[in-house]
Amino acid sequence: MTALTSLTYASAAYTAAEQKSAEVTDWAARIGWVVGLLLFIALVYWLMREGWKWRGTLQGDLPELPGAPAEPGPAKLTMSGRYHGSTTAGQWLDRIVAHGLGTRSRVELTLTDAGLDVVRPGATDFFVPAAQLREARLDKGIAGKVLAEGGLLVVTWAHGDKLLDSGFRSDRAAEHNEWVEALNQMIKKKQTEGAR
Secondary structure (H helix, E strand, O other): OHHHHHHHHHHHHHHHHHOOOOOOOOHHHHHHHHHHHHHHHHHHHHHHHHHHHHHHHHOOOOOOOOOOOOOOOOOOEEEEEEEEEEEEOOOOOOEEOHHHOOOOEEEEEEEEOOEEEEEOOOOOOEEEEHHHEEEEEEEOEEOOEEOOOOOEEEEEEEEOOEEEEEEEEEOOHHHHHHHHHHHHHHHHHHHHHHHO
């Protein structure tokens, strides 16, 4: 029985050694499939890019982003982290792409009495005047970015005739509560001053 087993193994090894992969004989078909696949990927990428540009054109009625004043005053709070994008207020999937607001980037936020300064290396910086701030809250998602509950600082602000939500995530998430409190106090103070 041992001799039969070793004979079976030897036969299987001999058969496996003689078997080879079939050689490719139809190179034209293989190359055609690869080129077709690459063209399909390029087409999908091009369509996504055109869709992004079309969305920017539809949002062309948004005015230019305001720049920071020359003397914004002393910083109340600063934060470094990530900018995850802006959407139409209350519609967390309606991304705003006009004027570079759809570009994710690193961010340095500075809150002063004049407003919120948003500095984005490699993307368009902007400034939200204190009078344009409407609300700050913690949320879990904005336009393609979903985090744990309360993992995102969302600031609602007026730009032109639209209300926008902008999402930020600090490198130190514990800062979010402090930012929400400071922004909402500032907004409340501006509203009571405006009511007088």
